[in-house]
Amino acid sequence: MKVVVTGAAGQISYSLIPFLCENGIFKSNEKIDFSLVEIPSAMEKLSGFVKELEDSAYSNINSISVHDNINSAVEDADWCLLVGSIPRGIVLNGKEIKERADLLKINGGIFTEQGKAIGSKAKDSCKILVVGNPANTNALIGCTNANNPSQKWMAMTMLDALRAKAQVASKLQVHVDDIYRLAIFGNHSPTMFPDLENALLDGEIIYKKINDHDWVEHKFLPKIQQRGAEIIQSRGASSASSAARAACETVSSVENPTRSGDVFNAAILSDGSYGVAEGVFSGFPLTSDGMGNINIVRDFSLSEFAKSRIALTSNELVEERELVKDLL
Ligand SMILES: NC(=O)c1ccc[n+]([C@@H]2O[C@H](COP(=O)([O-])OP(=O)(O)OC[C@H]3O[C@@H](n4cnc5c(N)ncnc54)[C@H](O)[C@@H]3O)[C@@H](O)[C@H]2O)c1
Numbered sequence: 001m002k003v004v005v006t007g008a009a010g011q012i013s014y015s016l017i018p019f020l021c022e023n024g025i026f027k028s029n030e031k032i033d034f035s036l037v038e039i040p041s042a043m044e045k046l047s048g049f050v051k052e053l054e055d056s057a058y059s060n061i062n063s064i065s066v067h068d069n070i071n072s073a074v075e076d077a078d079w080c081l082l083v084g085s086i087p088r089g090i091v092l093n094g095k096e097i098k099e100r101a102d103l104l105k106i107n108g109g110i111f112t113e114q115g116k117a118i119g120s121k122a123k124d125s126c127k128i129l130v131v132g133n134p135a136n137t138n139a140l141i142g143c144t145n146a147n148n149p150s151q152k153w154m155a156m157t158m159l160d161a162l163r164a165k166a167q168v169a170s171k172l173q174v175h176v177d178d179i180y181r182l183a184i185f186g187n188h189s190p191t192m193f194p195d196l197e198n199a200l201l202d203g204e205i206i207y208k209k210i211n212d213h214d215w216v217e218h219k220f221l222p223k224i225q226q227r228g229a230e231i232i233q234s235r236g237a238s239s240a241s242s243a244a245r246a247a248c249e250t251v252s253s254v255e256n257p258t259r260s261g262d263v264f265n266a267a268i269l270s271d272g273s274y275g276v277a278e279g280v281f282s283g284f285p286l287t288s289d290g291m292g293n294i295n296i297v298r299d300f301s302l303s304e305f306a307k308s309r310i311a312l313t314s315n316e317l318v319e320e321r322e323l324v325k326d327l328l
Contacts, residue, residue: 001078002032003020003033003035003077004034004074005037007132008037009043009045010084011238012243014240015244016243017049020251021060023060027255031062033062033064036050037067038084039084043068050066075121077118077122078122079126079127080126080129081131082111082128082142085138086103086106100320107134110132111145112141115142118146120148127151127154127292128142128152128154130153130155131155131243134189135267136267136283136317137321141328145327154281155266155267156246157188157192157265158246158264161183161264162176162249164182164196164224167223172206179206183195183199183265184265184283185283185306186312186314186316186317188267188283189313189316190225190226191225193221195302198285198302249264250265254266255288256288257288258287264286266284267281267283268282276310277314280314280318282317285297285300
């Protein structure tokens with residue numbers, strides 16, 4: 001089982017790779033061959049992390065290789081976890097990258113190259129999860145340049161879903177595992193829409209159980225949409241442990257069948273479901289059969305409020321696509 005991780009010396013990967021070594025994440029009992037990718041200037045830091053992984057003597061690791069370019073890393077890959085990207089605020093060639101358009105273009109270059117390498121060299125059954133932001137549009141660029149319809153590209157919205165479950169569990173004083181069918185629609189950005197109108201607790205709609213639209217619209221939604229910023233403010237760095245847990249949970253959700261009556265969350269290429277524009281990567285409620293088939297759950301009923309919020313986030317994804325159209 002070959003698993004590629006880019007941005008392997010970064011803070012998310014520092015938690016993610018150990019999480020992936022736990023039993024039960026991958027369906028196959030095969031041991032993992034990790035192929036870790038970094039930019040040349042981070043290879044020394046990566047070698048330190050590899051020493052720690054060796055010292056951890058994981059029974060699920062077969063081998064670890066390190067790469068300073070994507071092409072040598074992805075041959076016959078089963079999974080590619082694309083975590084590495086250039087963050088907002090970095091100074092490149094004396095210019096601070098502040099604008100979304102600049103960020104999209106710079107990361108677009110990275111994901112064009114990574115897409116081409118994965119499309120031609122990774123297995124046709126390869127699954128790809130984009131974590132590096134702007135994740136949805138990076139996934140669109142990667143998937144388009146891979147041009148291999150057998151492979152499955154996703155962008156991560158699982159962290160938003162876990163955050164939403166945690167807030168609901170706290171509000172209703174229940175355990176997160178008792179919450180079913182909670183879906184994130186749209187972009188992994190402050191426009192995302194976490195839906196409670198189809199989420200279930202003991203078979204009852206959570207939105208009705210809460211019975212407080214004002215809380216949903218003015219407390220819950222902004223809380224989830226701005227949670228990333230809240231964490232940066234407290235920690236002085238973006239969420240890493242929780243993002244790693246969410247990436248690992250996405251892998252496990254694809255590898256294993258979805259529990260009966262539930263959904264899992266990731267952004268996939270939109271076919272126009274739920275009014276989301278076709279041809280952008282959007283969060284949807286999904287199920288997996290554990291055999292490599294991922295499907296959109298299509299029986300959610302949406303109020304006018306939900307539809308208007310989904311239209312907003314869909315429009316943002318269309319704008320992002322427009323900004324990178326020369327890379328597609
Ligand atoms: N989708 C989500 O829910 C979510 C949540 C949290 C963070 N993120 C994003 O995940 C990304 C990584 O976060 P982090 O905290 O680990 O950042 P980090 O800066 O600690 O690590 C990123 C690593 O990527 C490497 N990198 C940059 N370009 C690369 C390339 N072309 N190939 C390989 N490696 C490359 C860097 O050298 C760095 O080591 C960021 O873009 C962050 O915004 C996404």
